[in-house]
Amino acid sequence: MKRFVPWLVVIVGLLIIAFVVRQRRTRGAANYQTATVTRGPITQAVTATGTLNPVVNVQVGSQVSGNIAKLFADFNSQVKAGQVVAQIDPALFQATVTQAEGDLANAQAALELARVNAKRTQDLFARKTSSQADLDQAMANLHQAEANVKIKQGALDKAKADLEHCTITSPIDGVVISRSVDVGQTVAASLQAPVIFQIANDLTKMQIDSNVAEADVGVVQVGQDVDFTVDAFPMRIFHGKVVQVRNAPITVQNVVTYDTVIGVSNPDLKLKPGMTANVSIIVAHKDNVLEIKNAALRYRPAEAAAAEAGSTSSRSGARQGGPRPGG
Structure with a gap:
């Protein structure tokens, strides 16, 4: 038994050496993927x-200043072109229209009087009972009265347009994606039209x-x-x-x-x-x-x-x- 011990030691040593060599070779080998x-x-x-x-995203605003009296649309509301979506209090604008109508009536009456005076002065001038200066003055008064009627008519048209602008309508078919005002809020259109709604087509x-x-x-x-x-x-x-x-x-x-x-x-x-x-x-x-x-x-x-x-x-x-x- 004792004579086998040296050989056993040699065999174990060789196995250890072989294992170490193999490990080194394995460690140095390339690992491919x-x-x-x-x-x-x-x-x-x-x-x-x-x-x-x-x-298409349209901003709907107000061209006149005033208080929001009514709102007929809200977020996500479906609207049609021409549909009323908001109303500004029209009381002041209605009063302005009434005043403009009265001013126009006065101007038209003054125009009729100026026409009568001009016709009379022309007849008198033809019969040589009126001077050229009187005729010129009568014609000038007539032209001034005609111009004043046009001015008053323009003021009435503007007042009516402002009254119409109190009713705000949708310009397109679409859906309201934004509302910027509440009932009772005052909007001012002095510099630019305030945005009331944003409507997507x-x-x-x-x-x-x-x-x-x-x-x-x-x-x-x-x-x-x-x-x-x-x-x-x-x-x-x-x-x-x-x-x-x-x-x-x-x-x-x-x-x-x-x-x-x-x-x-x-x-x-x-x-x-x-x-x-x-x-x-x-x-x-x-x-x-x-x-x-x-x-x-x-x-x-x-x-x-x-x-x-x-x-x-x-x-x-x-x-x-x-x-x-x-x-």
Whole structure:
């Protein structure tokens, strides 16, 4: 039994040495990851963000100042063109019309008197019982009376127009998306017409105003397909088409973008005005092309990665083909 002990020690030692050598070889061998080259579609897209807006959005305001007496529409109300949506208290404007009618009547009476005087003066002048100066004065009074009638008629027309403007109507068929006043509130139209309602023509057809970077706008064209999502429905992809690329630049903090208008169909009315859209404009698409994993086109040996771990400079390389261990 004792004579087998040395041989047992030798055998165990050889096994340990073989195990260590194998471990070192395994550690130094390249560990390849493989993937199958396939065929499929490939798409190039330009990404941007934008805001959903109605195609036609009309601001309905008041051309006269006064108190809001009645409101006949509210948020989300469906309205027709010509439908009354608000009423401004007409009392003051009705009084102005009445006064203007009285002023016009006085001016017309003065005109009739001036005509009679002018006719009488002409007859007297023809019989040489009136002077030329009297005739000239009578004719001047007649012309002045005629002009005064026109002035009073204009004042009456304006007063009637202001009275009509107390009744505010919708200019289009659509839906009210915003109301800015309440009953009893005073609106002042001294400088510009105050906005009372915003009415969208048809929310089943909307548009996205997206800001495309100047570096990408060169490949964006009218008619290109668009996919987009909104935060309200993150799992749903909506579709549209580019309908306009506007030439006017938009500069914010020295960053230049261009407004790209995207037409969108919204039959189920899920999309709302003001929603933020994450847009992907499809600028190129190919079918049945070879597809290779991105990782196969980029290789960094473990030694290089370890050497760069403590370096302040970062280097990376990319090439086609498989990795070459030790190269």
